Amino acid sequence: TTRIVTVTMNPAIDLACTVPGFAAGAVNRVAEYQSDAAGKGVNIAGLLRRFGLPVAVTGFLGTENARIFEKRFSDLGVADEFVRVPGETRIGIKVLDPESRSTTDINFPGLAPDAGHMDRLAETVERLSGEAEIVVIAGSLPVGVAPDAVGRLVQVVKAQGAKAVVDTSGPALACAVDAAPWLVKPNDDELAELVGRPMESLDDLVAEARRMNAAGIATVAVSLGARGAVFVEDGRALLSRPPEVEAVSTVGAGDAMIGGLVAGMALGLPLEERVRKATALAAATVMRAGPALHDLNTAKVLESRIEITNLQVGG
Ligand code: ATP
Ligand code: MG
Ligand code: MG
Numbered sequence: 001t002t003r004i005v006t007v008t009m010n011p012a013i014d015l016a017c018t019v020p021g022f023a024a025g026a027v028n029r030v031a032e033y034q035s036d037a038a039g040k041g042v043n044i045a046g047l048l049r050r051f052g053l054p055v056a057v058t059g060f061l062g063t064e065n066a067r068i069f070e071k072r073f074s075d076l077g078v079a080d081e082f083v084r085v086p087g088e089t090r091i092g093i094k095v096l097d098p099e100s101r102s103t104t105d106i107n108f109p110g111l112a113p114d115a116g117h118m119d120r121l122a123e124t125v126e127r128l129s130g131e132a133e134i135v136v137i138a139g140s141l142p143v144g145v146a147p148d149a150v151g152r153l154v155q156v157v158k159a160q161g162a163k164a165v166v167d168t169s170g171p172a173l174a175c176a177v178d179a180a181p182w183l184v185k186p187n188d189d190e191l192a193e194l195v196g197r198p199m200e201s202l203d204d205l206v207a208e209a210r211r212m213n214a215a216g217i218a219t220v221a222v223s224l225g226a227r228g229a230v231f232v233e234d235g236r237a238l239l240s241r242p243p244e245v246e247a248v249s250t251v252g253a254g255d256a257m258i259g260g261l262v263a264g265m266a267l268g269l270p271l272e273e274r275v276r277k278a279t280a281l282a283a284a285t286v287m288r289a290g291p292a293l294h295d296l297n298t299a300k301v302l303e304s305r306i307e308i309t310n311l312q313v314g315g
Pocket of ligand 1: 186187188222223224225226227228242243244245247250251252253254255257278279281282283286
């Protein structure tokens with residue numbers, strides 16, 4: 001049986017090209033390139049498979065260039081439940097110039113699913129939620145999909161008795177929070193946007209996370225980049241700090257943190273251990289180029305170096 005489902009409404013094909021001496025308005029030659037089937041829910045599914053957990057993936061996928069995703073899903077051993085939409089899944093080109101150490105991003109427009117596709121996705125999520133323990137909804141929304149789409153899916157998941165985990169931003173996050181999912185993980189900027197003002201201190205941030213916890217979100221994680229993350233659950237608040245690591249690429253740090261928290265939930269671990277695992281996995285991901293970990297060893301070694309402190313109410 002499927003224990004975990006990830007939903008990616010706006011996946012992407014990442015095409016990373018190395019172009020030494022890249023110049024606009026000139027002929028540029030690609031020295032090396034790599035294309036990957038990506039998207040937050042897809043990355044999270046990959047990490048969950050490293051823990052041997054049964055996973056199904058869904059969301060929207062363009063019919064014209066679905067092959068690279070289908071190959072990744074079969075390599076990962078995840079059930080492909082993506083709703084197919086006519087057209088192409090968006091491509092993101094990253095031009096890396098090792099000489100100037102610059103990165104140029106060229107982002108294609110994505111798919112435009114219609115109301116019928118959205119209904120099919122909601123039906124798929126409903127069916128999968130009936131058998132699943134946890135459903136992770138991650139990433140941005142494609143053009144034309146209303147911000148309340150994530151909130152609608154959270155309600156579908158909850159009605160089936162599964163736990164909804166949400167990682168998104170802006171109006172979609174605001175709608176999702178209103179539907180009270182099991183877990184949210186905004187970063188500090190996303191929390192400030194949600195609350196409508198910048199956070200003034202760690203106390204201020206913890207107070208906002210506690211408010212969301214009291215409003216029915218069981219676990220509120222607020223990630224703070226290299227400074228670690230705050231976790232509020234059952235009225236408790238923990239600050240988790242990673243050791244200083246050499247940051248090669250922060251791409252996928254948030255996905256690793258969600259993957260670690262969700263794996264910890266599926267394995268029935270207590271809060272401290274979930275927090276330790278998630279913080280270690282995120283730090284290990286930052287130490288590598290690209291969003292994925294090769295194995296769990298680096299993260300395992302980092303676990304003992306994560307500093308976790310209890311934050312007192314109001315202090
Ligand atoms: P994403 O861009 O993947 O969505 P995010 O902005 O949502 O990321 P961050 O807060 O940047 O999330 O990172 C998530 C977690 O990754 C942090 O809480 C932290 O534990 C870990 N992390 C990020 N940067 C570093 C770093 N330089 N060193 C160690 N750990 C890091
Ligand atoms: Mg960040
Ligand atoms: Mg994020």
